[in-house]
Amino acid sequence: MAQKPSIPKGTRDFGQQEMAERNYIFDTIRSVFRTFGYSQIETPAMENLSTLLGKYGDEGDKLLFRILNSGDAFAEADFSRPLASQVCEKGLRYDLTVPFARFVVQHQNDISFPFKRFQIQPVWRADRPQKGRYREFYQCDADVIGSKSQINELELVQIVDKVFGLLGVNVLIKINNRKVLTGFAEICGFPDKVIDITVAIDKLDKIGLEAVEAEMEQKGLTKEAIEVIESILKLSGDTSEKIASMRDLMNGGSASGIVSETGLKGLDELEELFGFIEAAGVKNPVEIDLSLARGLNYYTGAIFEVKALDFEIGSICGGGRYDNLTGIFGLPDMSGVGISFGADRIYDVLKGLDKFPDGLKSSTKILFANMGTEEIEYLLPVASALRNEGVSVEIYPDNTKLKKQFDYADRKNIPFLSITGGDEIAAGTVQIKNLATGDQQTFPKGDIEGIISFISR
């Protein structure tokens, strides 16, 4: 009995149309990474579990796909103990960041720091599949490690600006700084409540000032602390005015009178970064968003998040600075900053906004109909000459009904068709038809330039 074929849940096949569209996104991102001097690396799909475990929290450990040891995996297992850890030594890559950290430490003697790398590879997570969430999906990451300069942050902002400019998507680039958030917690007098305070700030839009304050009180913050938070929430003006007001607060000007050195350092970073952004000039809006709480557990400086302006979807790109990514693998004090593009969401945005270029609908430019062996042998040098010029050409392989060959061209969106038979051979010509307009022309067999000009219009 034949099997009914299927693929594991949460995974996907990509057919030619989706591949063309996905490649368009990846190629765009890749080309921009390259103009900024980022170079590509690849790491194996499988890593040792010792590399992966404990890096993504307890929940992450559960979501790792484990690979059964090859050979007789159970031969020496102790069945009185949990088996998974005994019979699996390898797991599938869960993200690109931990393999990158492992790569940097393992190859540190061959790497020129600062090391600017990008990586576009699939990752696997045993998450419950649902709309927009897959068990296999691509990540597109760029990171630079070994430099603390805000030039790196600037370049990531420029990369985001350029990528979405090329893709034709208007975005808002939001920037926060972990040190500033720490500073707020310090001047509130609750240095350990960074996350509570950030979450409260985040809720301002949704629940309003009073509700936020009530929640703060519940979390055990004092009246005085809430007063400080209130002054943060009321910050207004453009970026430099906001930074100036925050500097006052951090410098002892808040209700608590506390000075936060960390907060001031964060403001210096923000100020320098925005200075660079102004000098470089970016097209999409960039703003400070103090509610940005992405990666509070590991980011130590800048935090980025990118939203599409004309399409309702979550963050389509994000990242930040981390100060000790490689420490766990034995290389301390390597500061880095990185960004990750969410290919699947960007795909949905381009689909939703109808931003994929028309050219992606067809890969083949011209189909030579098959009228028989003699005709094909006559056409072969023409097809070769066109291919040598980079034109994608198909010869219908079978000498079958023309209707069937037309249908093939139609279903594959092939824009030009050549029906070349005995008359053309006798005259030494090739006939080509534009299937969209019906426009038809005849060319001398050797006039490749003429043919290319006709099919390029």
Added chain:
Amino acid sequence: MAQKPSIPKGTRDFGQQEMAERNYIFDTIRSVFRTFGYSQIETPAMENLSTLLGKYGDEGDKLLFRILNSGDAFAEADFSRPLASQVCEKGLRYDLTVPFARFVVQHQNDISFPFKRFQIQPVWRADRPQKGRYREFYQCDADVIGSKSQINELELVQIVDKVFGLLGVNVLIKINNRKVLTGFAEICGFPDKVIDITVAIDKLDKIGLEAVEAEMEQKGLTKEAIEVIESILKLSGDTSEKIASMRDLMNGGSASGIVSETGLKGLDELEELFGFIEAAGVKNPVEIDLSLARGLNYYTGAIFEVKALDFEIGSICGGGRYDNLTGIFGLPDMSGVGISFGADRIYDVLKGLDKFPDGLKSSTKILFANMGTEEIEYLLPVASALRNEGVSVEIYPDNTKLKKQFDYADRKNIPFLSITGGDEIAAGTVQIKNLATGDQQTFPKGDIEGIISFISR
């Protein structure tokens, strides 16, 4: 304690230099596939084990990497039975052919046949790692399914010819035909001994005619059969002469007098294919090689193998026609033909023959040295303008010793360096140095064209 980082045996990290070289190979192959109208698909890294098991023989089943079911894999296991099959439902892709067959059957209603697809993805095999053999490696396959025309075989030969032409590698393209081999066995009177007879023919070069005949006798072939084989081994002349001589033998002209219809059909295919090859014109030599025994278990028509002429290594590309690839998944009678490029061996050939282009050694064209914040802000618009023209530009992120910045350019093989300081800012200029020649020029800040012309020489 920090872990000493490593990767699973048989897997590899690819750093920037190797990635540039590998991408050069993949991009070349991909571009050629595209000009022949092949379009790309991708399938998931993990397939259901039911899709994979039994497709690669017993040995292949053992070499599959199995993925432990997520959740508590052992919760419902029956420990009195073998566990692997109970706790693993998925495995890693072992090649691209079986997933392609599964794809074709699963999506048959959305596919326009003949279906020309290519696929460039990694595969995984739990083979014992050794020099040149990895547990994770890329395959680059092109197949067309749903057409029996020899035009398809021709195009695969043209693709091989073009790819290696672009890569600068001289190759010999060897062609055999399974039906011809069957025909030989039939006219020998031993239709079930195709493999023994082919292996014997294959050994002719190495052990000579007499030893081959002795071996044939050991395998139980009669004197008369050996006489027939001898006449095959003595075939000479160019391709059309060889085909004509073989046609005589198949047509009852051999010592046995047996006629083989299958053999004659195979010769028709070979003759048609070589006719097309002559009409199309290929640059590398193409020859019939009756000893080609690749894939005798599944190929049913043409068999291809490609050897590098100037570098000693095994086959670097191969393929053939199969008549029932999709039958096991419930779609019978779909004939297809495909070819697979061995990326790792091609890499070794290009390395060995020093054929990688020089341009791959550096991804960044120009480094702007960092002389301070003011200088950087002055240079940022220049860097952006160059990047907009597709030039890869780096700004050294840290304002550190020039020696360190020079070393960075040197180690990354960056060919141009700009040291722009106070004097240049005052004059509104940018200074650029060719690090190889020492040649140095100064440009007005806005003269992007002039800069590009200088760094493109």
